[in-house]
Amino acid sequence: MTVVLEVRDLKIGYGGVPLLDEIAFDVLRGQVFAILGGSGCGKSTLLRTLIGLQAPLAGRVHFRGIGTPEQAMSPPQFGVLFQSAALFGSWTLLQNVMLPLQKWTQLPQDAVREVALARLRLVGLELAAQKLPSEVSGGMRKRAGIARALALDPPILFLDEPSAGLDPVTAAELDELILTLARGLSVTIVLVTHELPSILKIADQCLMLDREAGGVIARGAPRDLAEHAADPRVLAFFRRQSSPRNQ
């Protein structure tokens, strides 16, 4: 298995104040890599640092064979779903998905449209293609964000809570899609999620973060963590209990 993303001694935070420290991991090609942790522990911050939108306080992020996150951005080697979806508010869902295709392919306009429509169809949004982001539900915005992230068939996807706000059936379909992309097409997927069933079903590796510990508290395959973890905070997460320190 080849490493596609290397993270070493990473320290992240805002305005010089560290949030998490000593983060280190490798992500392999075709792996589904889940970042777990309580609300506000810094998962989105970590994701933003991985994709180069935020400078780390220390340490480095390296895309194998490409370089820094900035170098991986243009042309885009990865697709990103933001937690807020971050669709362009004055454009329709279709135009949102068409943008990267217009910028980075030589396809004629009608073909760009077809490809963008196909991406929307993939996430079940074909009928909402002409709607503005403000005219669709939060879950639909999320799915449109996934369609936009997929637009250029990037080898790596970063998804911040892709299934938040989705009903169980749609969420399960999304899991299937993620598995298809990872297993079938060797797309590497780094995602933040809270959905335990989904983690157990799709994730190959988990990285569990904790705000109070100020860093990583567990790493490994989800089944191993669920069955053999010694840390009470990890067990609490996998057994769906309230955290021991809150009892």
Place this chain on the structure above:
Amino acid sequence: MAPTGYSLTRDDGAERRVSLTGSVTLADGAALWQELRQALAGATAATIDLAGVARLDGGAAALLQAVRANWARGGRPFRFVGATGEVAHLLALYDSARHGAGDEPDPAPSSLLGDVGDFAHDTWRTTQAILAFLGDLVWSVGRAIRQPRTVHMGEFGLLVERAGADGLPIVMLINFLVGAILGLQGAIQLHRFGGDQFLASLVGLSVVRELGPLMTAILITGRSGAAYAAELGTMTVNEEIDALRTLGQDPQRFLVFPRVLAMVVVVPAMTIVGDFLGTLGGMAIAVGYLQQPAVVYVQVFQQWIDMLDIGTGLMKSIVFGIAIGLIACQRGLATRGGADGVGRSTTSAVVVVLFALVALDAAFTWVFSLLDW
């Protein structure tokens, strides 16, 4: 045509048969789209053989399915054959028939002295940021000239319309009124000294050299400057600017460039209209208050105001336009926080632009006086 990763062969039988081999990817999508169209043109039934395809990606699968969907709409038979494994899986995935449908430390308490210090510091930082932004913009103008394709001018027409056409009535009204007020004040004074006929030169020079460009720029700042700051600020807060970066789009070239250019076009154009209406306002007073024939006013105007006067006003207005677009966009992109941050950056944009306009105007007046223009 650039070499492609796939190759396409066709067999024009009763049923058109097209075979694809090799690596069929979105990177070659443009060629694929065109070749498939040509290969299938005029046929009544078609089969695409994918047995030799080593690799297919999602985008190419979407294109193939789009071709098939177009055919299906025409009621002509169309089949994919030979797809196995991953290729079949992806085709199925993109089959268009498939779907219908924290706790932070408290901020330190503030003191008056500290506030003054913060203000000075903020002002200095804002100035630095705007100058750095100007540098970036000049840099991206250079790149845009070399690679015009990378600039997003799709919105340009709309931006000009919103800033220009939509703002025209208010610019006309205010300039007319300013011309009239100036005319009335001037008329009262001039009448005392028996200098009625000089009203045209008084109003004309003031409007064309100073008030027309400045009033117009101030009005556009209130309309478009504030709108740009709020729009880009909201985009920043909603992570849309971040999303733009991850799609490999430079926000400078994508958002700032067309807006600054719109201002460079709109502000001088509106200034010309404003100059005209301001002069007309003066004439209304000359005719209505001083009972001067309109022809006299026009003649005196022509005698005293030459192209250089109008030209210096327009020169200013171009620079004003750059300042409005640049500062408003910079303030918008520098937004931090949520909705309140958008409010702050909009206020800041208007205040900083107004300050810049007055400072630039003073500088111009000084330079023009040195040049004896």
